[in-house]
Amino acid sequence: MSTRLRTAAPDTLTPDAPAPATARPHAAPPHTVPPATAPLETALWEAAFAGDEYAATGLVRQALDEGHDPESVLLDVIARVQVKVGEEWAANRMSIAQEHAATAINERAVAALSLHPAARTVPDRGRITVACVDGEWHALPARLLSEVLRLRGWHVDYLGAQVPVPHLIGHLHRTGPQLVALSGSIATRLPAAHATITACQAAGVPVVAGGAAFGAGGRYARLLGADAWAADARSAADRIQSSPPARPDNGHQPLDDLPHLDDQEYTMVTRTRTALVRSVMRGLDEAFPAVRQYDDLQRERTAEDLAHIVDFLATALYLDDPELFTDFIAWTASILTARGVPVHSLPPALHILAGELKDFPRARRILHLGTDRLGAASTVPFAPARNHP
Numbered sequence: 001m002s003t004r005l006r007t008a009a010p011d012t013l014t015p016d017a018p019a020p021a022t023a024r025p026h027a028a029p030p031h032t033v034p035p036a037t038a039p040l041e042t043a044l045w046e047a048a049f050a051g052d053e054y055a056a057t058g059l060v061r062q063a064l065d066e067g068h069d070p071e072s073v074l075l076d077v078i079a080r081v082q083v084k085v086g087e088e089w090a091a092n093r094m095s096i097a098q099e100h101a102a103t104a105i106n107e108r109a110v111a112a113l114s115l116h117p118a119a120r121t122v123p124d125r126g127r128i129t130v131a132c133v134d135g136e137w138h139a140l141p142a143r144l145l146s147e148v149l150r151l152r153g154w155h156v157d158y159l160g161a162q163v164p165v166p167h168l169i170g171h172l173h174r175t176g177p178q179l180v181a182l183s184g185s186i187a188t189r190l191p192a193a194h195a196t197i198t199a200c201q202a203a204g205v206p207v208v209a210g211g212a213a214f215g216a217g218g219r220y221a222r223l224l225g226a227d228a229w230a231a232d233a234r235s236a237a238d239r240i241q242s243s244p245p246a247r248p249d250n251g252h253q254p255l256d257d258l259p260h261l262d263d264q265e266y267t268m269v270t271r272t273r274t275a276l277v278r279s280v281m282r283g284l285d286e287a288f289p290a291v292r293q294y295d296d297l298q299r300e301r302t303a304e305d306l307a308h309i310v311d312f313l314a315t316a317l318y319l320d321d322p323e324l325f326t327d328f329i330a331w332t333a334s335i336l337t338a339r340g341v342p343v344h345s346l347p348p349a350l351h352i353l354a355g356e357l358k359d360f361p362r363a364r365r366i367l368h369l370g371t372d373r374l375g376a377a378s379t380v381p382f383a384p385a386r387n388h389p
Contacts, residue, residue: 037076040068041077057111075144082140085102121152123154126154129205130183133163134163134164134196138161138211144233145183172203208245266314269310269314273310279352288348309328309349310353325367346374353367
């Protein structure tokens, strides 16, 4: 293993200000069919891939000038381009630097849209806070939702990436929003999401969860007690607009309402994370001479990969869901394959980690399921790592 594994100010009016002549109505959907977005999506992708910020923002402004619906530009163009950015990184057709640059350009495209006269609305529906889970750096999905909600007439406080729980709760007490929209893309931040959901509900504010971290069909959102879940920005805005969740009645889910955590496996794996990574690295050194030839960068990145494996194992223990871990291992295998790193470098690491956790039956079972998902024997020779971005 030697590749980095990662699971990827608008102009508004005050509530009592009159709407300018150019303001877009939000009470009803547009009555005209917007122009086809496929050519715009292609052009924006080419600009993002080329790192051309001026072309990207110019395309968005021109599209709005020509009558494209702002919400469609956000969700059917910019969001789709961002999905392609992630797919291209996963396929090793974009470096991490290119992916970061393209994401930044998409964020600039969103900002250009939010400042356009066609995207201006009067915020008269109520107040919503949109935030990312603490430790979540993928902020663009939350930003897209914020802009869609603004287009539909909500007053939105967009707090951005990595919002610590105490600061979020302080903001809720100061502003009194109708609800919190909580975004998460990284599954390993779900324990933090649980704490956030519970704290918001204790403050009397319901939570709508969204993002890939919450699992297919939002199964983790339900497990962790969120008041509602939505698959994407459009469905989240529809859900909030049609039937916003009611304020909690102090019956929020306590943090210890996950009985499987009584065995302390999650706590112990989390507390010994650094020691586990070091032990597995030593085990690989002893079992596979090729590892001893790694340079410092290769060893550093292998340790990072192992840390991600331990993090996903801990999260699977927290949720009592082995599938979260086995899906991550399968995804990791696909990323390694795309970068020319042999997949059979994974089973030995899982085998050594299982040996370190011999007194943890749930953890060992999850690790064995991960090895089975790979479909490779742990005795396959360990292959030398390569440098990758």
